[in-house]
Amino acid sequence: MNSPLAGRPIAQVLAQSPLDALDTRVLLCHALGLTRVQLITRADHLLTDTEAARLEALLARRAAGEPVAYLTGEREFYGLPFHVTPAVLIPRPDTELLVELACERLPRGGSVLDMGTGSGAIAVAIAHARPDAQVSALDASAAALEVARGNAARNGVHVDFLQSDWYAALSRSPRRFDMIVSNPPYIVAGDRHLSQGDLRFEPVDALTDHADGLSALRAIVAGAPAFLGPGGWLLMEHGYDQAQSVRALLHGWDQVQSWRDLAGIERASGGVLPDR
Known part of the structure; x- marks a missing residue:
């Protein structure tokens, strides 16, 4: 033996x-x-x-220290099975809040764009829960998109995937969505958590913006009006202490608010693009 x-x-x-x-x-x-x-x-x-x-x-x-999800290649999210590799973040229960908010606010037959899709968890979960919706998703990483496409097929949903650094590729063929959602990199550069636990093994560019934690969120908010229809929702996940800062980024938007996760932490914020 x-x-x-x-x-x-x-x-x-x-x-x-x-x-x-x-x-x-x-x-x-x-x-x-x-x-x-x-x-x-x-x-x-x-x-x-x-x-x-x-x-x-x-x-x-x-x-x-290797994450169990990477060892098995599997993680459940929103009741669905997802394949994960070190090319993508491991889907977490906290992010299910973003899916719930999106499904509640997306109009019947509406279109939604998931920015920085990674494993495709958010986009696939929305497409599965709302089969009436037109779901699109983008990511700058070709490796991440390969994983996401596999997860869409595995869960029997259709998602339009696009390789793009935020809105860059969309600018070549402009269209407007009824909703934009995103779980972007929001950890501040040098944060001690980046060198602890599972985060040590996850793709660093999907965790931190290598700056103040708000640069990706700023880019998403700044570019949204060109691709979001009037009256459309922008919903974003962020850090436990960033809700006030993200609401400030949405100054001038309607219905700006934050939502708490199951732990009582303000985990997501968003607003409605003014129809004016």
Whole structure:
């Protein structure tokens, strides 16, 4: 037996793992190709040499800090399965607030643009929840768009994807949307969180603007009037302490407000483009 885990029952591996119990269960399911229910019903299963080696490698990488989502290539968002790679941010529950706000405010048959789509989580979730909507999404990263296209196909929805550095590519064929949504990079350059936890492994350009955390938000707000129809919503996710600053960026817009996530933090802000 090459691995010390070989020959051990699943229940013992779970009980003795130095990692978080949930992480261990997820990695066990992935290594053994089992569902969560099967993991429970096969608790006495003895790991083979191959299974043990595969699991040991995953546990070691997780112990070194690699995110579970990158190890398994999977993350659930808004009740849907998403493939994730180190080319995209890992979708987080906080961002589901943006999807809920968008679905509530998007008119029947309306069009929505997701800026900086990454894995496509926001765009795909909206398209799935609102099949009547026309959903478009852009990202500057070709690698991210490849992941996003795969996630749209996986979840059986249609999204028009475009490679663009914010509004740049749209300027060549102007059109207007009923809504623009975005979860842009908003972490301040040098923030200690960038060197902690999962963020160490995620694409840094999708996390920080390498400035004051507001430059991407400024660009989105400044460019929105050229691509948003009058009376259309602009909705943006931002940092826990940026709500007031983002509302200030929307000076002159209508219905400017912020919304709190499940933790009570002002996580998203937006407004309506004046119809005048």
